[in-house]
Amino acid sequence: MVNATESYYMGSREASGGNHAVLNTVLVVVASLLVLEQAVYKWKKGHLPGPSWSIPIIGRFADSLNPSLENYMSGWKLGDLSAVSVFNIFIVQAAKNEYSRKIFSSGSYAEPCLVASAKKVLDPNNWVFLNGKVHSDYRKGLNVLFTRKALSSYLPIQESIYRKYFDQWTKESTPKSYMMAMRDLNMETSLKVFCGDYIPQHAQDDISDKYWLITVALELVNFPFAWPGTKVYNAIKARKVAIKWFEYASAQSKARMALGEEPECLIDHWTKAMHEAKHNDRDDGSSKVLRAREFSDNEIAMVVLSFLFASQDAMTSGVVYIFQLLADNPAILAKVREEQYRVRGGDVESATTLDMLDQMTYTRACIKESLRVKPPVIMVPYMTKKAFPITKEYTVPKGTMLIPSIYPSLHDPAVYADPEAFVPERWLANADGEPSDAEKAASNYLVFGHGPHHCLGKEYAVLHMTALIGAASVLMDWDHIVTPDSNNVQVIATIFPKDGFVAKFSKREQVA
Ligand code: HEM
Numbered sequence: 001m002v003n004a005t006e007s008y009y010m011g012s013r014e015a016s017g018g019n020h021a022v023l024n025t026v027l028v029v030v031a032s033l034l035v036l037e038q039a040v041y042k043w044k045k046g047h048l049p050g051p052s053w054s055i056p057i058i059g060r061f062a063d064s065l066n067p068s069l070e071n072y073m074s075g076w077k078l079g080d081l082s083a084v085s086v087f088n089i090f091i092v093q094a095a096k097n098e099y100s101r102k103i104f105s106s107g108s109y110a111e112p113c114l115v116a117s118a119k120k121v122l123d124p125n126n127w128v129f130l131n132g133k134v135h136s137d138y139r140k141g142l143n144v145l146f147t148r149k150a151l152s153s154y155l156p157i158q159e160s161i162y163r164k165y166f167d168q169w170t171k172e173s174t175p176k177s178y179m180m181a182m183r184d185l186n187m188e189t190s191l192k193v194f195c196g197d198y199i200p201q202h203a204q205d206d207i208s209d210k211y212w213l214i215t216v217a218l219e220l221v222n223f224p225f226a227w228p229g230t231k232v233y234n235a236i237k238a239r240k241v242a243i244k245w246f247e248y249a250s251a252q253s254k255a256r257m258a259l260g261e262e263p264e265c266l267i268d269h270w271t272k273a274m275h276e277a278k279h280n281d282r283d284d285g286s287s288k289v290l291r292a293r294e295f296s297d298n299e300i301a302m303v304v305l306s307f308l309f310a311s312q313d314a315m316t317s318g319v320v321y322i323f324q325l326l327a328d329n330p331a332i333l334a335k336v337r338e339e340q341y342r343v344r345g346g347d348v349e350s351a352t353t354l355d356m357l358d359q360m361t362y363t364r365a366c367i368k369e370s371l372r373v374k375p376p377v378i379m380v381p382y383m384t385k386k387a388f389p390i391t392k393e394y395t396v397p398k399g400t401m402l403i404p405s406i407y408p409s410l411h412d413p414a415v416y417a418d419p420e421a422f423v424p425e426r427w428l429a430n431a432d433g434e435p436s437d438a439e440k441a442a443s444n445y446l447v448f449g450h451g452p453h454h455c456l457g458k459e460y461a462v463l464h465m466t467a468l469i470g471a472a473s474v475l476m477d478w479d480h481i482v483t484p485d486s487n488n489v490q491v492i493a494t495i496f497p498k499d500g501f502v503a504k505f506s507k508r509e510q511v512a
Pocket of ligand 1: 447450452453457460461
């Protein structure tokens, strides 16, 4: 007979034996998965340089939490193509110009991949997620936004905002970091150039403040659900407010352009072109697309949102660095000023025109060089949609994050002698008008990407920076307060000086 106490102990012995068996099974399964993870990583990596094993589960997650230029550089130094894994996402980086361009133009194998939260934050129906023919047709409809006529109508808007900010900056009594102030200048310029006066000032201020919620929600890794209180939830709310106002601007613009009025902002140029295409008053590359489809207020609103998203950080990075590089190179700034006084006929109050900007060869060379030395975007993540035979020896597996880099092409000593130096002269034609070697090596200049998704706003971006720095050089003096972090780079999607560019601006004495 087994009494109750013995039965209890025997039962608990059996239960503990059972628990051990479950534990052993779990351990075997986990160990097998970990071995499998390593085997899959090794198989995908093939002969590529990179860590020979992946940190279990998280991979190189710590590096992606605190991205730094130094980390990227050490990756690029590993080889023309190299491999790494983050959270089981297999990543291949291309350092060599030839491979970066191949990825950028490989529409049938790879497409741009934004961070996981982007679809929720920007709206899954946003045109930025299109690819292939439907994407290139959509883009054709947008060409009307950056014609010479359109660009010259944006200039007076831009200039009035520059002067307003210069006034504020020169009134500051002590030096401060100008990164956020320059972001505000860019945001106000973008909103006014894109939407004109359709959106009241209080709403523009609100959008500008709320847009920050969108920026901070586009992190590499985010809480997976858009629950109240999360960054993604706040960003979706911010997007809805902005979209409501952009739709309103589009509806107002359509009504005004139908009355035959002159376009005053980017949305006007779009709705005017649509109106003309519909009534057969227009015959250019975009007319066919614009005749075939009418863009709704919501579509126009989402394009404006995508422009803010694509431009804000990159423009701010570009503007911060050109101010810093010119302050650090007074001889170059003096040459910019000499050109500005000459082109403006000594009249610093004269309105900048597109013809004047065409004559600002040296100032434009400075912008081109600044974007080369400190490219706002150092790489762009793409994702393979099928196996991609990138070289004879290596095929990138489907589902790989494939990253064409931009920075190494722009710092290649074989193309740009002394690549870290800021030398605008390298872009100037020789005495016979022949393009310089740097200009001839156009395939290395990947600042704005390459291929079907290359930057749609690049002409506008360069004009904005040229007009801004041209006006700044004749209206202001500025001192860069150099700190130990001025030449260190922080990567917040785009790149910035670690100290945010500490400076002091003052009004410039005008020579009689
Ligand atoms: C200095 C400023 C800027 C830089 C460095 C920059 C850089 C880039 C880069 C590297 C890409 C990815 C290209 C690719 O994958 O091949 C891109 C795409 C894009 N950019 Fe810019 N950008 C700037 C300003 C702007 C501005 C001002 C706008 C709009 C007004 C704009 C609109 C876009 C759009 C819409 C795309 C996506 C195009 C597509 O997918 O078809 N960007 N930009």
